[in-house]
Amino acid sequence: MKFSLKFRRKNKAEDPENAVEETAATPARKEKKFSGAAVKRWLFLHGEKVATGVVVALLALMVYTAIGKLELDSNQTPDDLKSRASQIREKIDNATFPADSFPVPDFSRQVKQNSVKLAAESYQIRNFTGDEQGPCRRCDPEILPPQQLEIKAGHGLFFVAKNQVEEEESDESDKQLDAREFTPELTSQLGATAPPEGAQSMGKRWIAVNALVPYQQQVDAYDSCFLRCLGYDRQEDWPKYTHVNVRRIEMTPDAEEDWDEAKQWSVDENYLARLQDTWAGRGNDPVPQKYQVAGLIQPLGPLADGTWSGWASHSQFAESLPDDDSTQPRSDTTPAGMGPAWPGGSRPAVDPTRPPSGPNSMGMDTAGTPDTAEAAPATRPPLTKFKLIRVFDFDVEPGKSYRYQLQIVIKNPNGKSRGLPAFYLDNPEIKDEELRESEWSQSSGPAWVPLDANLYAAGIVPPTEDSPEPAAEVIVEILEIAKGTQPAGKMRLHRGEPLQGEAPLQYADVQSQKVMIDKQGKIDTEYTLLDLRLPQPTSVGPQSPAELLFMDDRGNLVLRNTVDNASRVERFKAIEKVASSQPTKVPDTPETPPADRDIDEWEDKKKRRR
Template sequence: MANPTVEKLKSFGLRFADKAAVALTAVLCLVFVFLALNKETIETTPDELNRIAQSAQQNINQPQDEKTILERIEQDGMDLKESFGAAIAAREKTKVDVRQFSLARSFVKAEPGAGLIRDSVKDQLLAPYDLVATAGRGGIPFAARDSAGNLLPPDPEEQKRQLSGMYGMMGEGSGMYGGMMGAGGTAKKNVRQEQLTKRQEQVASAREKAAIAGGVTVPAEEEEESTSMLVDFKTEVRGQRWVAIVGLLNNKQFRERYARALKISEDSPESHPDYKRIEMERQAFNPVTGDWSDWTLVDPEELERRSADIAFEEEKTFEMTPDAVRLPPIVDFLPYLVSGYWSGVHHGQLIPPEKLRELFAEEEDQGANNMAMMGMMGMGSSMMGMEGMEGMMSGSRGMMGSGMMGSGMMGSDMDEMAMMGMGMGMGMGMGRAAGTGPEYMTDEEIIMVRGLDYTVQPDTTYRYRLRVVVANPNYNRDDVAHGVDNTSREFAGPWSEPTEAVKVPADVSIYVMNPARGSAYSEDTVSFDVVAWNPDTGALAVSNFPTAPGQFVGHPKSVLVPEEGEDEPKNQLIPFQSRELVVDTVGSQRPVQNLSAGGRPLTGTFEIPAVVTVLRPDGTIALHSQAVDATDDQLAFMKESYNLSISPELNKKARGNNMGMMGMMSGMMGGMPGS
């Protein structure tokens, strides 16, 4: 039972506790007000503040007696007569560099309103567009190395033979070392010599700067010796496959986005993106499952390794597009081809109209323009378009072991222009002074990107996508908005749309052309064109083989092939065997029946297009159709390449016209893969 007293207190508290609290608060408020009113007012007049400040100043400036100071020091425990000097001497031995303790960044940050705060450009990057992928094959000269990785010296006897050949073709009085290129000569750059020269220039520049800083007069440079010499390393030709991907990039829109993000004018050099490189990803098609693989990055280190020892690159005049639309970081250079031809390496939308008109002019008007149109395709071993003359290489960098002509045809002025290479001479603001913009920039609205994938496998279908990598303009800067990345050195842009599928041909490829005719005719026999490519030298050969069910397509056969250093092709036994077995065929010549004209029956035959089933070496079944194979652009290009390589007269008269036009169409419409 509850206590009555407790119940009464509970009832009283519930009824009057809040009223008691309010009353107590009011009483305390009145007490505090009363006490405040009775306190004396603090005097804080300006005169009083001035008096206090003067008193403090006098205390600071008051002279201190020396004895008083010494007594105070001794009171603190220091013996000035014995230990003071030793302590000072000990501290002298320990010197501290205050720069070790300096702050990497100031504590002061730019505040909004104090200046323009930069935004990030990471989300402003653009992807390349209008991509075209083209497969190709050819022979490329490489610098030869021994097992230890050292460059092999050139063969002296081979050099003498080459030099003798040059004099024989040009004549001793032709001005070989006097700056005369010779009509139709295509200059090439010795990449390794260019790199060596660049390094020597850097070392010389550093030495001169050090001399000036030390107050020493810089000695005058010695007169540059003639660069007419043979290459100082042995070269060897190797077969190389590739896929070339070209596309467009909107440089104008890039600059506009940069200017908005960085709060600068579009006319400022800083609005130019600092393009660093392009990155490529690819997918491979599985013909068994019909699926594409996952996207895989093309290893840039592997690409660098495979291209590091390329001995020569195509001359700058080989390019069909203006210099200003090709920035070296995002346009891969083109190696010089001993055999084979470049195709699809120039974007048709960027070729000047006058050059297009020149390429597509009437045949009779193209005779004088042969050399201008040779720039679309690489030069073969005996295909320079001038009788008795082979390819020349720029910069007087000498001759290759393959028997091609040395480069002593160019004078010092031409050599200097060639040595500018891809990193210089790009026009439109290239090589600006530090702090005014990136090293490579251009005012062109649309520029080209070009990547070369040397890691492709034969008989494989790929598709590609590209992206551009740029330097971070806000790297290590403080005047950026909150959250802006200023620690990353580079940014990668978005990936482009995938290219159309591109197939790298097998080393031995077969194409159904038509039902067999003539002496090879039988009801189930079909005619195949077989293309054989030598991966050791890059040479190409094409031949025709009638084949019936139960037979393998192709067999070793002696055909004409180009011989390096020779004007005339030679017969060689080429392994055309494809190891593909014909299982069944459809298509033949059929007589015309039950048809008449004017009441008279028609006689003759008509052709049913061939369709062939073959068993491949991997056990899969493949279907070949005349309607597809006989009209294949890739086959047409390879056959034309082969015909030019074995026909000296055709090479001399029509190489520039025919191959230039074929390559032009490939670059503009995504056409034909290379040989």
């Protein structure tokens, strides 16, 4: 608001008495002007008062509302609510259902009344095979590589052909060994059979490589390419494996894995034929036939001592293997349908002069003249999820570690040998090669080849007054490659002592059926006893076995316990019992060579028996 008033200013120079008052130019009046500046000024001066009033009013409203809610309606008191809940519960408990008002239908009778018997002959079901749109062209199926490689090293005695054993020059170290005849109890416990005629034992080292082939997936891949396509033939369009390629690298601390520089070879018919030419028979195969396919299985060699149960199969087929294949007879003849160069076949050594019989590696019946024989058609193996791949590497050295890769080679189902027209094939170029190869498998884990000495824990001798430290009893089997023997002896060691010294040695010679004894034997190994542990009692069962820890000269650790080695210890005790018996008195009679045998051969055999 602005009042327009004017007053006359008083001049100081004027005389107060003569001064004249200035009157207002206009009469006094009240003016009201509303402008933005005036509103802002008013809000600035009085806005907080308005806000304070609003807040006070809201607070008063909230207090009034809260005070008004302290009282409940007459029908919402706790006693009233409790009473009504009790009435409803009582009403529910006393409720009755009139069963007669809702009868249960007789569904069985209704089904019989409403059932209609259908005549199958009135319906014609068409079998759709996919040929309605015409046959397709043949594609190139994928060749699946091996899976889940498992490797295990070992060594033992083989029965080999006589010409495979190199003659050793006798020196001053050759000793005359004592001999004891096998007892019936020892023969039964060893389960040893007489070797084939003309065979000799020889030590061998090996690494067994077992893997899986996804056979069912491979068959499905074939069916997807051929089943509804041109030129389909059930007798031809299935996976026909020819052989396995193997490559190996040696593991060294300072070298990287370079598979391009790996040693490589093919386990094909020629390889198997050359290998079995050196064998005198073959070993019993514990793997069921349904998991074996020609071209993927390397046959088992004729072990002179023991069985192949630890090396012959993959863990995938463990439930299918017999508990003990040593009770099954060893076969030295070729089974029907298996050739000498095929897995499961053999080159009989019982009678080398007998002409071979049965189909050979090319499916030809060799009972007559091979030129006039007819080829035996191949049959499809039974369909299983996996088939076994088994190869052996006999060219290994003790104390070294190796890794392996496998590759499958398969006959090309679209190859030129099938004689398929080019327009049958989706890509005519796929018929140029007769063989197809899979990708290389993933590399296996490392396998360490044990030294030529087997260690077995025989027990632990507790400390005594004379020996405050416990002593370990160790049985050592020494593999003699060239001699084809595996003498064993027992030593007693303390912690930190090397496994070396003099001890009587004995071994069972299955060729002569005698226990050979070297009373002045020497044991010289690269092992040292690091530690031992006495049997410990347990709360849940029998006490834990005694354990022995060894280390070789390359730093590899070997652990043995009395439970796992119990069978080999019992075997050693049985041989030791015969070795400690008195020799059989036999009158001295001069040996003369048979009239129908060459004198050199007789002298050689006599020398080896000694």
